Amino acid sequence: MRLGAIEAGGTKFVCGIGDETGQVSEQLRIPTTTPAVTLAAVVDFFQEHPVDAIGIGSFGPIGVNPQHRDFGYITQTPKAGWENVNFLGYMRTHLNIPIYWTTDVNVAAYGEYRLGAAKNVENLVYFTVGTGIGAGVIYQGHFLQGFNHLEAGHIFVNHRPDDDFAGVCPYHGDCLEGLASGPALEQRFGQPAQALAANPVVWELEADYIAQACVNYTLSYSPDRIVIGGGVMHQEQLFPLIRQAFKSQLAGYTTTPELNSYIQRIALNDDAGLTGCLLLAKDLIDSGQTVGA
Amino acid sequence: MRLGAIEAGGTKFVCGIGDETGQVSEQLRIPTTTPAVTLAAVVDFFQEHPVDAIGIGSFGPIGVNPQHRDFGYITQTPKAGWENVNFLGYMRTHLNIPIYWTTDVNVAAYGEYRLGAAKNVENLVYFTVGTGIGAGVIYQGHFLQGFNHLEAGHIFVNHRPDDDFAGVCPYHGDCLEGLASGPALEQRFGQPAQALAANPVVWELEADYIAQACVNYTLSYSPDRIVIGGGVMHQEQLFPLIRQAFKSQLAGYTTTPELNSYIQRIALNDDAGLTGCLLLAKDLIDSGQTVGA
Numbered sequence: 001m002r003l004g005a006i007e008a009g010g011t012k013f014v015c016g017i018g019d020e021t022g023q024v025s026e027q028l029r030i031p032t033t034t035p036a037v038t039l040a041a042v043v044d045f046f047q048e049h050p051v052d053a054i055g056i057g058s059f060g061p062i063g064v065n066p067q068h069r070d071f072g073y074i075t076q077t078p079k080a081g082w083e084n085v086n087f088l089g090y091m092r093t094h095l096n097i098p099i100y101w102t103t104d105v106n107v108a109a110y111g112e113y114r115l116g117a118a119k120n121v122e123n124l125v126y127f128t129v130g131t132g133i134g135a136g137v138i139y140q141g142h143f144l145q146g147f148n149h150l151e152a153g154h155i156f157v158n159h160r161p162d163d164d165f166a167g168v169c170p171y172h173g174d175c176l177e178g179l180a181s182g183p184a185l186e187q188r189f190g191q192p193a194q195a196l197a198a199n200p201v202v203w204e205l206e207a208d209y210i211a212q213a214c215v216n217y218t219l220s221y222s223p224d225r226i227v228i229g230g231g232v233m234h235q236e237q238l239f240p241l242i243r244q245a246f247k248s249q250l251a252g253y254t255t256t257p258e259l260n261s262y263i264q265r266i267a268l269n270d271d272a273g274l275t276g277c278l279l280l281a282k283d284l285i286d287s288g289q290t291v292g293a
Numbered sequence: 294m295r296l297g298a299i300e301a302g303g304t305k306f307v308c309g310i311g312d313e314t315g316q317v318s319e320q321l322r323i324p325t326t327t328p329a330v331t332l333a334a335v336v337d338f339f340q341e342h343p344v345d346a347i348g349i350g351s352f353g354p355i356g357v358n359p360q361h362r363d364f365g366y367i368t369q370t371p372k373a374g375w376e377n378v379n380f381l382g383y384m385r386t387h388l389n390i391p392i393y394w395t396t397d398v399n400v401a402a403y404g405e406y407r408l409g410a411a412k413n414v415e416n417l418v419y420f421t422v423g424t425g426i427g428a429g430v431i432y433q434g435h436f437l438q439g440f441n442h443l444e445a446g447h448i449f450v451n452h453r454p455d456d457d458f459a460g461v462c463p464y465h466g467d468c469l470e471g472l473a474s475g476p477a478l479e480q481r482f483g484q485p486a487q488a489l490a491a492n493p494v495v496w497e498l499e500a501d502y503i504a505q506a507c508v509n510y511t512l513s514y515s516p517d518r519i520v521i522g523g524g525v526m527h528q529e530q531l532f533p534l535i536r537q538a539f540k541s542q543l544a545g546y547t548t549t550p551e552l553n554s555y556i557q558r559i560a561l562n563d564d565a566g567l568t569g570c571l572l573l574a575k576d577l578i579d580s581g582q583t584v585g586a
Contacts, residue, residue, distance in 0.1 A: 157451065
């Protein structure tokens with residue numbers, strides 16, 4: 001069985017061919033220019049390399065509710081030219097195979113859930129701290145979503161009184177993403193995350209906000225595991241600080257699995273997204289449906 | 294079909310007999326004293342008034358995960374004498390009928406979901422703002438829960454810089470419950486909620502925190518509806534203020550149903566809990582199982 005993967009990002013699209021074990025045999029990177037050019041290049045790739053089904057993880061926001069008119073669309077994105085683009089519809093018109101459609105963060109979550117840091121657990125919260133903060137929740141094997149997909153990287157947390165930084169989120173100012181994303185670190189401290197590695201003040205503050213996110217996700221979902229990825233999390237010194245702050249903030253109010261297992265770093269690294277796309281394509285074939293979300 | 298309901302609170306237990314339409318024909322209130330006395334009185338009631346199944350909504354925290362040893366227990370409650378009480382086990386020992394077991398807030402959520410302010414929607418967030426803040430989430434007909442039940446009344450929100458009140462939560466200080474529960478209002482302003490009805494400063498601040506909760510729940514669950522109950526919400530002037538603050542805080546980041554339908558007050562009032570218990574008892578019978586959670 002040959003499976004296809006599309007990781008659609010705001011800078012580049014990565015197309016992959018692989019199998020149901022998540023092994024990728026071929027890959028193509030396509031710069032994200034205009035929808036007409038980029039999507040045509042994606043279709044060309046899969047016409048030259050036929051597959052039985054494709055899983056797509058797209059930047060967003062995207063429409064994932066089949067009952068809404070924007071199903072399959074990239075919706076209100078700030079990415080110029082990509083607003084209200086019927087990505088899924090274009091693929092279905094040109095490629096007559098089953099296609100699974102979800103967010104970029106969800107496909108990475110699914111990769112970690114099936115073959116990475118969360119295999120063998122039932123309920124997962126996965127989030128990524130990088131240019132933005134995105135979260136995906138897998139509940140009993142399925143993505144948690146409703147009227148829209150989740151946007152739990154933008155929840156409000158307690159803006160520490162000793163932190164006078166206003167936050168960088170263009171929508172909410174000091175939501176979680178506004179306070180704790182890579183750009184927030186860089187603007188607050190004047191240097192990118194990797195240049196700040198030796199400054200403990202930076203990581204104590206960052207860990208406080210990420211721990212608050214973990215507390216809110218724990219209270220909101222009661223998952224079996226929280227897996228954290230993204231560029232900022234390359235600062236591995238964060239993990240013990242996050243666990244410590246989490247324990248202190250939660251204050252024993254509810255129980256969780258043991259913290260070293262409960263809060264973990266991503267295991268598949270850059271492969272998580274493509275792996276998730278391949279496995280979702282396989283699941284879709286098994287379901288007998290031609291489109292999934 | 295005769296169905297039973299137990300709303301188990303920290304002050305009183307309410308036992309009810311009713312039918313699958315949610316109609317209650319008989320009721321008994323039993324003061325919450327010691328487990329031995331109170332639970333025996335509950336069993337007496339149902340031995341005198343036999344039913345085909347019972348739904349229980351209990352104060353907590355409680356164990357709802359059948360894979361854990363504390364399943365069926367009231368666990369770490371501050372209520373003296375009730376810690377580590379095997380409530381469900383006691384009922385099952387004395388009453389040989391199917392019993393559904395969940396939290397007090399979940400049974401009220403289920404009543405609203407089936408017959409109240411959220412009938413005809415798929416995904417519901419219900420929360421209650423009173424002595425504490427409790428939340429229940431119904432996702433595609435089932436309670437969202439995992440390692441434990443949810444505790445989303447204790448999430449962190451942004452403690453407003455112009456609000457120097459420390460918060461009343463004994464665990465977290467200024468979590469949502471700490472900032473916005475009835476006791477928080479009373480301690481911050483020196484009078485109970487109903488005595489503050491005419492003071493707009495109180496309700497602007499309260500609406501801000503409740504709206505932050507609605508934003509976080511929207512981003513975390515993307516439900517079709519948010520229904521709010523509890524003693525503080527008897528201040529009906531809160532609802533327009535909450536919708537206005539919600540709109541401003543969310544800042545168009547994701548879409549929701551129209552706000553007057555999206556954020557609503559409870560419809561069944563004090564009957565929501567008993568109604569939910571009866572319907573959960575009926576569902577359990579239909580499922581063919583003898584215990585549910």
